[in-house]
Amino acid sequence: KFEQFWIKLSYGLIAFFIATVIYGFVAMDLKVIGDSGTIDPQNLQDTPFGNPGVREIIKNGETEYEVYVQTIQFSFVPGTAQPIEVPANHRVTFYITSPDVLHGFDVVGTNLNTMTIPGQISKFTTIFPEAREYGIVCNEYCGPAHHVMEGKINVV
Ligand code: CUA
Structure with missing residues (x-):
C-alpha cells in the first residue's frame, strides 16, 4: 500500500x-519558429547587423518588430549596454549572429533559447504577452568573461 x-x-x-x-x-x-540563413561574419557592416537594433515593420497590415542582434565577446549588441526595447502583444522576430565565436542567446525564464553561430543567422519569432523585463544570458562557453555576458529585454 x-x-x-x-x-x-x-x-x-x-x-x-x-x-x-x-x-x-x-x-x-x-512559441519558437526556428529558421536560419547564412552570412559572412567578416562583413556584417553591409547587412542589417551593421546597424543592429529594433525595427518596426508593417506586415499584412499589422505592426511587427524585427530585432537584429550581434553576440560579441562578451556582450549582446544591443542588449548589454542598452536594453532591447519591444512592445507587448506584437510579433517580434529576432535575427542574431556572431562575428567572433559561438555564443548563446537565452531569454531567462522562457523557452526562447538559441545558439548564435558565426556565419549563420539564428531566427525566432515570439509575442511577449505582457510588459516586463527579461534577462538574456549567454549559455555557450565563449571565453574568460562568458559568465558575465548578459543583457536585458524590456517589454513595454
Ligand atoms: Cu558569449 Cu558565453
Missing part, C-alpha cells in the same frame, strides 16, 4: 510537470 502511494505520487508529479510545460507554451505564447 505504501508503495502504491509513492507510485501514484510520482505519476501525479509527472502529470504536473507536463501540465506546467504546456501551460508555459499556451499562456505565454512564447
